[in-house]
Amino acid sequence: MATYALRRVLQMIPLLLLISLVIFGLTALQPGDPVDQLIFGNPRITPEDVARLREAYGLNIPWPQRYVSWLLRAFQGQFGYSRDFGIPATQFIFTQRLPNTLLLTIPALVISTLIAVPLGIYSAIRQYSVMDNILTFLSFVAFSAPVFWIGVMALYLFAVYLPQVTGGAIALPPGGLGNLSPDDGFWPYWLDRLKYLILPLSILMFREIAATSRFMRASFLEVIGQDFVRTARAKGLPNRSVIFKHALRNALIPIVTILGLSIPGLFGGAVLTETVFSWPGMGRALLDSLVSKDFNVVMLCLMLLAILTVVFQLLADLAYALVDPRIRYS
Amino acid sequence: MKKILALSALLLGAAAVGPALAGPANNSLIVGTSQEPPNIYDPWVTNNLAITSEINNWMGAGLTGLDNDGKLYADMATTVPSVANGGYKIVKDAKGKVIRNSLTYTIRPDAKWSDGSQITVADFEFWLMVQNDDRVPVPDRYPYENAKITRGANNKTFTITFDPPYLFAEQAGAPGLAPSVSMKAAWTAFDTATKGQKPSDTVNEQWIKFLNQFTTSNNLPKVVAGPFKPTAWRPGNSLTMSRNTNYWRKPSGGESKYVQTVTYRFIPNTNTLKVNVLSGQVDALATVGLSFDQAIDLQRGQRKFTTSFVPGSVWEHIDINTRGQKAKDLELDNPNIRQALLYSIDRASLVKALFQGKQPVSNVFINPLATVYKKDVQAYAFDAAKAKALFAAAGWTPGSDGILQKGGKKFSLNFGTTAGNSVRERVQQILQAQWKAVGVQVNIQNYPASVFFGADFLSKGAEGKWDLAMYAWISNPIFEEGDLFKGSGVPTTENGYSGQNNSGWINADYDKLQLQARTEFDPAARNKLFDQMQSIWAKNVPSLPLYYRVNPYIQANGLANYDFSAYTLYPTWDAYRVGWTSKGAVSAHKQKE
Numbered sequence: 036m037a038t039y040a041l042r043r044v045l046q047m048i049p050l051l052l053l054i055s056l057v058i059f060g061l062t063a064l065q066p067g068d069p070v071d072q073l074i075f076g077n078p079r080i081t082p083e084d085v086a087r088l089r090e091a092y093g094l095n096i097p098w099p100q101r102y103v104s105w106l107l108r109a110f111q112g113q114f115g116y117s118r119d120f121g122i123p124a125t126q127f128i129f130t131q132r133l134p135n136t137l138l139l140t141i142p143a144l145v146i147s148t149l150i151a152v153p154l155g156i157y158s159a160i161r162q163y164s165v166m167d168n169i170l171t172f173l174s175f176v177a178f179s180a181p182v183f184w185i186g187v188m189a190l191y192l193f194a195v196y197l198p199q200v201t202g203g204a205i206a207l208p209p210g211g212l213g214n215l216s217p218d219d220g221f222w223p224y225w226l227d228r229l230k231y232l233i234l235p236l237s238i239l240m241f242r243e244i245a246a247t248s249r250f251m252r253a254s255f256l257e258v259i260g261q262d263f264v265r266t267a268r269a270k271g272l273p274n275r276s277v278i279f280k281h282a283l284r285n286a287l288i289p290i291v292t293i294l295g296l297s298i299p300g301l302f303g304g305a306v307l308t309e310t311v312f313s314w315p316g317m318g319r320a321l322l323d324s325l326v327s328k329d330f331n332v333v334m335l336c337l338m339l340l341a342i343l344t345v346v347f348q349l350l351a352d353l354a355y356a357l358v359d360p361r362i363r364y365s
Numbered sequence: 366m367k368k369i370l371a372l373s374a375l376l377l378g379a380a381a382v383g384p385a386l387a388g389p390a391n392n393s394l395i396v397g398t399s400q401e402p403p404n405i406y407d408p409w410v411t412n413n414l415a416i417t418s419e420i421n422n423w424m425g426a427g428l429t430g431l432d433n434d435g436k437l438y439a440d441m442a443t444t445v446p447s448v449a450n451g452g453y454k455i456v457k458d459a460k461g462k463v464i465r466n467s468l469t470y471t472i473r474p475d476a477k478w479s480d481g482s483q484i485t486v487a488d489f490e491f492w493l494m495v496q497n498d499d500r501v502p503v504p505d506r507y508p509y510e511n512a513k514i515t516r517g518a519n520n521k522t523f524t525i526t527f528d529p530p531y532l533f534a535e536q537a538g539a540p541g542l543a544p545s546v547s548m549k550a551a552w553t554a555f556d557t558a559t560k561g562q563k564p565s566d567t568v569n570e571q572w573i574k575f576l577n578q579f580t581t582s583n584n585l586p587k588v589v590a591g592p593f594k595p596t597a598w599r600p601g602n603s604l605t606m607s608r609n610t611n612y613w614r615k616p617s618g619g620e621s622k623y624v625q626t627v628t629y630r631f632i633p634n635t636n637t638l639k640v641n642v643l644s645g646q647v648d649a650l651a652t653v654g655l656s657f658d659q660a661i662d663l664q665r666g667q668r669k670f671t672t673s674f675v676p677g678s679v680w681e682h683i684d685i686n687t688r689g690q691k692a693k694d695l696e697l698d699n700p701n702i703r704q705a706l707l708y709s710i711d712r713a714s715l716v717k718a719l720f721q722g723k724q725p726v727s728n729v730f731i732n733p734l735a736t737v738y739k740k741d742v743q744a745y746a747f748d749a750a751k752a753k754a755l756f757a758a759a760g761w762t763p764g765s766d767g768i769l770q771k772g773g774k775k776f777s778l779n780f781g782t783t784a785g786n787s788v789r790e791r792v793q794q795i796l797q798a799q800w801k802a803v804g805v806q807v808n809i810q811n812y813p814a815s816v817f818f819g820a821d822f823l824s825k826g827a828e829g830k831w832d833l834a835m836y837a838w839i840s841n842p843i844f845e846e847g848d849l850f851k852g853s854g855v856p857t858t859e860n861g862y863s864g865q866n867n868s869g870w871i872n873a874d875y876d877k878l879q880l881q882a883r884t885e886f887d888p889a890a891r892n893k894l895f896d897q898m899q900s901i902w903a904k905n906v907p908s909l910p911l912y913y914r915v916n917p918y919i920q921a922n923g924l925a926n927y928d929f930s931a932y933t934l935y936p937t938w939d940a941y942r943v944g945w946t947s948k949g950a951v952s953a954h955k956q957k958e
């Protein structure tokens with residue numbers, strides 16, 4: 036196993052280099068650059084200004100040469116400055132955006148898993164019951180309703196309509212991070228953040244619950260139809276014991292794999308939810324930097340996601356061998 | 366399950382605690398905007414975003430400023446320099462040609478930075494020195510590239526001289542300023558690190574490091590000159606500013622009667638912005654906020670808010686590509702054909718149907734507020750019969766499918782604009798139908814803004830990348846130079862595709878007049894030149910003028926002095942007087958529509 040893990044780690048190096056080359060190339064080749072944007076907004080810009088600005092931004096250098104220079108600096112831990120925000124790209128990502136994203140995505144994943152797993156089991160055990168049909172219907176609603184619509188509807192309901200009809204007794208903020216700063220005290224600050232977190236978290240969880248509960252339901256239905264479950268029942272074990280001791284542990288294996296692989300996604304943020312709820316996270320950072328050609332931020336975001344994806348893929352593969360004795364790496 | 370129930374109870378408990386409402390209760394102002402500025406109070410304006418300028422108005426102060434009527438007022442200066450008071454001087458050569466001009470300013474004795482230190486000539490000298498430094502990536506140095514500051518009798522008086530002369534010096538020649546004392550150490554570090562180097566990526570990074578110390582969310586400006594100073598910037602969420610008591614101009618009745626803190630909330634989704642307005646979480650919207658449609662929608666049935674549609678300086682038009690083989694084949698380089706295209710469309714009905722008539726039809730590229738605007742320019746009112754006659758005269762006759770054809774070629778045009786802009790897409794559909802009625806086939810091909818305005822589209826008309834392109838130009842009615850359509854502005858390889866004359870129209874007479882107007886200091890004579898330029902332009906129609914856009918914005922009732930015009934551009938121009946009438950703020954001016 037150790038040899039296998041080491042070999043996979045070594046394989047990651049050329050893979051990540053290739054990914055960085057592809058990302059850099061695609062980013063550099065996308066139409067338009069920051070100077071184009073300046074040219075278009077300013078009729079007074081002269082050809083001399085254009086040449087000077089291209090030099091200043093290093094855009095007069097061919098992109099493969101720029102890539103080599105970026106790579107050499109990246110190896111030293113220098114990812115340059117965000118052109119949009121004037122601060123180091125690492126600072127922008129790791130101190131300003133990533134914490135917000137993790138505050139949203141980790142609770143969403145944890146809470147939705149805690150809700151979805153029992154719901155999935157319930158649906159499987161009571162297959163085709165009224166409750167199962169209701170849960171199935173709600174799952175389809177969650178899958179079909181786009182976040183930009185359901186999010187705005189939720190905002191309208193909780194920030195405009197309900198405050199009006201309840202005289203403000205039920206009211207949630209219409210997006211944002213919060214009004215208070217840590218200087219206002221620990222509890223007031225975090226209660227304020229929680230208030231602003233409720234709606235985006237709920238919307239994100241709605242879809243997560245739908246997805247995970249459907250996986251859980253399918254996995255459980257497959258397991259309870261297998262011979263070892265029938266044998267456990269034939270031995271006269273109580274239903275609770277059959278379900279929780281025998282079926283559940285086996286049905287959870289694919290869920291664990293799916294959750295393991297979704298961890299890198301936690302870092303990528305949820306661009307639509309973040310946009311609708313004015314939540315400045317990684318998703319928006321990536322989208323905005325792509326639109327405004329903030330290359331250093333784009334590269335750092337995408338490379339971070341690439342590294343996390345390959346690392347967690349390896350961990351998921353290794354974990355699979357641990358939970359399923361039939362799999363051995365040699 | 367119990368844990369889940371407990372968590373739900375916690376969430377509902379929190380839900381019952383409603384968010385604090387915005388409003389005059391604590392004499393504060395909360396403004397919603399869909400964009401966040403990359404940085405604030407950058408004295409050299411290295412980013413040209415509207416939201417940056419709008420927010421900077423709270424913190425900035427200049428020697429002079431423009432009011433809603435386009436009239437100059439003194440801010441940091443004791444008086445507005447003019448020919449009458451001897452502050453504005455024009456020097457002519459023996460032939461009467463203006464060779465240089467200059468402005469003399471005296472800084473108010475009570476003009477101070479927010480830390481209480483004096484604002485002096487050194488702050489203007491420092492600004493000008495950095496502005497013209499080769500290593501600094503300012504977008505353009507105009508009109509200061511050859512300007513010189515000469516000190517007066519003391520450190521509060523100076524003269525700025527433009528040689529060659531600057532045409533708009535009297536209205537807009539005041540130089541910027543930067544806190545020389547506060548920035549000195551950082552500038553010396555930049556200067557030492559990049560001494561003798563040419564502009565490059567590494568020099569630029571040093572520049573960002575320098576600027577980063579004074580303009581970002583991590584390092585708020587150390588000192589400002591204007592009526593408000595930044596106090597907190599939560600990236601991606603909000604920016605808060607509070608009163609700068611060292612600001613010299615005091616509003617009627619005293620500062621305490623006007624807003625004490627201003628918070629900008631950054632809400633990228635405009636539907637969410639709407640919800641914020643409806644829920645009363647914001648008191649006003651920035652000009653970078655709602656679309657025209659959304660503003661119209663919000664206007665209905667609102668009593669707490671006022672929606673205003675301010676005539677702006679944004680000209681919406683369709684460029685006709687006169688370059689490339691296809692343009693020659695379809696005779697788009699023939700003014701009669703372009704006139705026929707304009708006669709074919711009913712712009713008056715279009716603005717009525719789509720914009721309730723709030724965005725007026727335009728007939729020329731110059732803003733009606735500009736003094737050089739020609740009112741009686743040829744208008745080309747909708748006349749399908751005339752359009753057909755012009756096409757027929759050029760040999761274009763309808764084929765069996767109703768589409769105009771000549772010599773086996775069909776009159777079929779590709780019509781592009783920025784994809785996703787719903788207003789423009791609706792305009793396109795209406796125009797497509799109107800052109801079809803006269804036999805012109807129009808194929809809509811839209812592109813994302815990054816492609817449309819990118820290096821490979823609009824400026825590459827010579828390669829036949831497009832036939833018709835709809836977009837807008839922003840202009841200031843004061844600084845009209847007519848350079849959008851000058852021949853040297855046609856984007857080519859030689860000029861690095863830096864020109865804005867995307868239609869590729871070149872007219873020797875127009876160019877001659879435009880060049881003359883650039884150095885004509887007599888307003889009456891200049892108006893005559895522009896009169897002729899507009900007549901030539903209207904006769905040639907290199908672009909199809911559509912309409913002048915208005916800027917919609919919203920403010921809670923009772924907010925005073927939060928208004929603007931095409932001259933002031935943003936409702937923050939008179940920041941020191943923005944306040945709630947319920948708190949005693951005196952209204953000095955109101956929104957004109």
